[in-house]
Amino acid sequence: MDDKVKDLLDKIRGAADLAADAAADTARVAGRRAGQMVDVAKLNVQLFDLNGEFNDILRQLGQVMYDTHLGRAGDADSVTALLEKADAAAARVAEVKGRIADLRQTQACPSCGAPCGKEDKFCRQCGAALE
């Protein structure tokens, strides 16, 4: 075979290998992004359920408060139990929000809750200092 033709074929083969590597890298990154999106979607479902749970606890606490207002005997133990449940639910909500923020490379403003970039020093919404 002609040396020039051989060189050309080697170059073409090399270029094809590079293109295949690049395509594989792209596929890997896309796969990872898709995986993260699935994780975020699952966490959002979890967050929705947790928020519902939390709101239900708050509703029950409101009911106890209103019953007390009406002069019906309020059960102090049930109030304590409900407050403990509320604390636990709020902690789980914060944890899931943190995991979503990590996956999205964002952080929630501690003041107004707006999503901000991981590297931001101040909130884009309200200007509060971020950690």
Ligand SMILES: [Zn+2]
């Ligand atoms: Zn803010």
